[in-house]
Amino acid sequence: MSSVLRNFTALSCTFRPCFSRLSTGKTWVLDSEVRTLVLRVNPNRKCSEGGKFNQPVSAEFVARVSGVPTMARLPFQESADGLHAAFVGVPIDTGTSNRPGARFGPRQIRVESAMLRAYNSGTRAAPYESVKVADIGDVNVNLFDLKDTCKRIREAYRKIVATGCIPLTMGGDHTIAYPILQAVAEKYGPVGLVHVDAHADVSDVILGEKIGHGTPFRRCVEEGLLDCHRVVQIGLRGTGYSADAYEWSRSQGFRVVQAEDCWFKSLAPLMSEVRAQMGSGPVYLSFDIDALDPGFSPGTGTPEIAGLTPIQGVEIIRGCRGMNLVGCDLVEVSPAYDTTGNTALTGANLLFEMLCVLPMVKYY
Template sequence: LVARPAGVCSMMKLPVQASAEGLDVAFVGVPLDTGTSNRPGARFGPRQIRAESAMLRRFHGSTGAAPFDSLRVADIGDVNVNLYNLPGSCRLIRRSYQRIVASGCVPLTLGGDHTITYPILQALAEKHGPVGLVHVDAHTDTGAGALGEKIYHGSTFRRCAQEGLLDCARVVQIGIRGSSYEPDPHKYSREQGFRVVLAEECWMKSLEPLMREVRVQLGDKPMYISFDIDGLDPAYAPGTGTPEIAGLTPAQALEIIRGCKGLNIVGCDLVEVAPMYDVSGESEDASEQGKCWHRQLWVKA
């Protein structure tokens, strides 16, 4: 056992290796934030999440999870990105994830803004077909585009739906709230058949009943978890670019993650972690992240 502050920072102090070969599960970073509409900074999400994950230990007292006992896991570093060309970055990410997926490994992604989920799902759907989705976010991210461009962090799930990457009847969006550029902002989601769970429906409630329904909705076919940190209330996760008040609590986030136990998870991500806005000391983002992954690993076991 070494002192916590010691060592080069890999995710959860796992070994670092160059490729996903031979792994059951791989942590991979995508340091991109040029799809951000308001405050940038999520390019430093992977670095910060790794640094803070030094707090995480092998076992979980509340759930009994001990993921490293049954899974081969490593940190395979970051996908390279093209900071000056957003569609170009999407192509680079897609190609990298094709290689990861080809090796039979489940990618756990450290973002990066929400744009990156689009090329990741392209790579996953090539192998698994359209996937189910548990999407935690303040925003539906189903815009038609912005400033004349089709691709940015607010249009990800419209892009995915249009390309047939999602099994639309098995999509749920949780934590949605806030103002919008459109008079009926959830219309697109409804038309696709997504379930939209407003933040207002979650206030002061346990989400265990919701997750029982979600497990039924998702069934046992391949599914993906996309967790935008702004789904949480900004008091718990100030380090993000487009915060919206009156969001989920960390307890609810854990209920969602733990509620995914037993589902057929083919990948997941935590996105929109922009550490420069969490000056109070980096406590929230990475711990949350760590807890989430911890559980995910267990789910796979």
């Protein structure tokens, strides 16, 4: 059997029990119990670049259902050392106010990410030719103590961003944005924020507690982690505790784009304005899956009707190309409420789109 192979470094480490690897010039030989594959590199793909970038295992050669699940079938690495970007899970739902289950989000996103391929056909982005990225596993959270969990997240992300690596986070409930931004702002100073969500998450106290998934951005403002005139919140909707549920956000200088302002239209023009607003300063992208209408993504803890479409979600992320992104997250995937797996599949695709818009990514 002969076919195209870009660079199967990832294959040998991910499937070490099943395969051995021999190199003979431009020929890679993969021996299995079933057969021997001789795969010739097509030099026109220009992908290996001397092997300095990781490559995901391709379903052209290894079945998607095989192997240990990692995000996008990338190699697993224990730390962010040497990486330009890293996928990392934060499996908590201790800060959830409604339906729990987001602690299982990172695991299910990884499983569904087996559908992802190496290139973005819509934008022609080639992230694995230009960014060294791996899955570095999960933060070791404390499911019985939310404050301790926030401390653990903050310490873990300090180590990640200290290396210059850009974290791409799989949540977990939205509480995690607070300690992540504490670590990010320590390195970069106050950051701009593109916040995509059904909820503003700027409550002061919920049930007597100041830390939860409805409060992270209030805490971030109080601690000076955000450049408030470079904050935009997109997709906000639903019932509120007052007639103007977003008054506090606007009073801080945030741009609030309610879901009603997004109905029946492309969001590409909006994102052109947002790029101008963000300028060249550091920006963090936080995407709550409940920004999407629950008809598309029902697997979440606090669904609200009349939300964004997946197309609009992709437009928002692609519209972040050109920003100085220093971190991204995709949160609130709660798999138990979507037995199809489509919410996690959507989350996996949105995370891939985030990878594709990082500053150093190559486009054809």
